[in-house]
Amino acid sequence: MKQPKRYLDIVRDIRDMIRREKIRPGDRIPSERELAETMQVGRSTLREALRSLELLGLIETRRGEGTFLADHRNHQLVEVLSTFILQDNQSQKDVWETRLMHEAAAIRLICQNDSLSGLLVWDSFKKRLDEDEGFLREDFVREVMVLSGNRLSLKIWFLLQQYSGNPYAETVSEPEKELILPILNALEQRDTESAVQSFKIWSGWIQKRRMQNGDDS
Secondary structure, three states, X not given: OOOOOOHHHHHHHHHHHHHHOOOOOOOEOOOHHHHHHHHOOOHHHHHHHHHHHHHOOOEEEEOXXXXXXXXXXHHHHHHHHXXXXXXXXXXXXXXXXXXXXXXXXXXXXXXXXXXXXOOHHHHHHHHHHXXXXXXXXXXHHHHHHHHHOOHHHHHHHHHHHHHOOOOOOOEOOHHHHHHHHHHHHHHHHOOHHHHHHHHHHHHHHHHHHHHHOOOOO
């Protein structure tokens, strides 16, 4: 059975389309409907991909006009960071730890914000765990990063996520449920230290499993 396209797959497809069709900064990209039909993906998943690309500053939406490719010259920091990571062969551990730093910072920001910690999304994730409705690890972590509202951190995280081998590409497994639930509870209770500590425990569990499976990329 063919697996449905995930968020990062769609982002890569959009990037490839931009290169293939030689879309330049300031040019309009196809509409959400056109992209969904061309890529044969669901509108909701595509919308999430476009939303994050906009938060990253890579595309911009103009009301009544459409969505346009942003000027890449505004993103020199991302390019410099990308070059640094690609040239540093010993940095896999550093990449993992740096990504975790940004995730922990995002969790702290959410815990310190009444409206964010009180969002129904955390309860929704808990219900999905209780009802055995599988979801990607990335669904949860990306929600944390986007809701934190730090666009610069999101840009850096997006790159680190890819260069650490996309550790959140898998569906949450049964053993993980007991690791994620304390994170969700702590977020709702605005318990910063518990939320961060629980997240680090979960991250360490993922890293250990990847090493055991021989996936240390």
